Amino acid sequence: MATELINKMAVIGVGLIGGSLALALKRAGVVRHISGWDTDPENLQLAEALQVVDTAATSAADAVCSADVVVLAVPVGSMAAAAQAVLPYMRSGSVLSDTGSVKQCVVEQVEPLARQAGVHFVAAHPISGTEHSGAAAAFAELFSGKRCIVTYGAATDTAALELVSALWRAAGSEVVCMDTLKHDRILAAISHLPHMIAYALVNSVSAYDQYDENILDYSAGGFRDFTRIASSDPVMWRDIALANKGALLEMIEQFEGFLAELKQDIHRGDGGRLYEFFRRSKNSRDALLHKEAKER
Numbered sequence: 001m002a003t004e005l006i007n008k009m010a011v012i013g014v015g016l017i018g019g020s021l022a023l024a025l026k027r028a029g030v031v032r033h034i035s036g037w038d039t040d041p042e043n044l045q046l047a048e049a050l051q052v053v054d055t056a057a058t059s060a061a062d063a064v065c066s067a068d069v070v071v072l073a074v075p076v077g078s079m080a081a082a083a084q085a086v087l088p089y090m091r092s093g094s095v096l097s098d099t100g101s102v103k104q105c106v107v108e109q110v111e112p113l114a115r116q117a118g119v120h121f122v123a124a125h126p127i128s129g130t131e132h133s134g135a136a137a138a139f140a141e142l143f144s145g146k147r148c149i150v151t152y153g154a155a156t157d158t159a160a161l162e163l164v165s166a167l168w169r170a171a172g173s174e175v176v177c178m179d180t181l182k183h184d185r186i187l188a189a190i191s192h193l194p195h196m197i198a199y200a201l202v203n204s205v206s207a208y209d210q211y212d213e214n215i216l217d218y219s220a221g222g223f224r225d226f227t228r229i230a231s232s233d234p235v236m237w238r239d240i241a242l243a244n245k246g247a248l249l250e251m252i253e254q255f256e257g258f259l260a261e262l263k264q265d266i267h268r269g270d271g272g273r274l275y276e277f278f279r280r281s282k283n284s285r286d287a288l289l290h291k292e293a294k295e296r
């Protein structure tokens, strides 16, 4: 999309996701001016110095002044506070969006505030990221070829939904629309549970104290590949775990069931069942990789 879509956009929280969105939209040439605001002054200065945003605002109010679209890219637990900080200064009829990894709780908190302020709220979640944080980690290609889920409900304004979808398409994403509950259950399974397991695995191995040395020093490719996401920001993942409690607990219980099955088969020395367990898993993962390779 080469045509200019909007005049001014504000990014609140210029970290990995907010910064990458700003870079991607500037590269696509669809936003004339991007203003950034971040509660971490060092990060905000860095975002301006690295030209992640066009200007570093002096306050949240300054950032959103006369903006057509404002994107909240802060941790899920800070979404409501960030919305409260910007909504009184946003133009009536303008669009507020977010990038939070959990949607139901963000919509419940932010949508009523936006409605009161005469602003259209559309929730979104790019399904792409890295384990790094902050403006220095941002890059324009982060969303290229990845999905972005845009959620809707009865109160969602159609034109605002289309504008937010168009921005994510311009950033390189394939946009998929769904309701917030479906989003939260899918993400609990495919993203939130793996992060919990990676964090638990690193802690569990670190706590192994049979020998007088840190056995993490013996970790090779497999352990490192598996636990890459345990380097993700603890604030972000604390907020996600708390905000998606119901769906995440359901997935943890399901996982415990599979682990219990594995434990029982090892205990009984049931090689046939173990083989079947590993074969089923390998087939599913190989099929996923095969599908991805074909799509490339």
Ligand SMILES: NC(=O)c1ccc[n+]([C@@H]2O[C@H](COP(=O)([O-])OP(=O)(O)OC[C@H]3O[C@@H](n4cnc5c(N)ncnc54)[C@H](O)[C@@H]3O)[C@@H](O)[C@H]2O)c1
Pocket (backbone or CB within 6 Å): 012, 013, 014, 015, 016, 017, 018, 037, 038, 039, 040, 043, 073, 074, 075, 076, 078, 081, 082, 099, 100, 101, 102, 125, 126, 127, 128, 129, 130, 131, 132, 133, 134, 135, 233, 236, 240
């Ligand atoms: N990292 C990922 O892989 C990923 C992927 C998709 C979505 N998300 C979601 O995107 C959001 C941002 O994640 P990120 O990875 O960019 O985090 P990040 O830590 O890189 O950036 C967040 C920034 O928000 C700032 N901030 C915190 N509270 C603020 C407030 N009230 N007002 C203004 N700035 C504030 C922080 O100082 C920080 O610079 C989160 O909600 C996260 O769940 C993350």
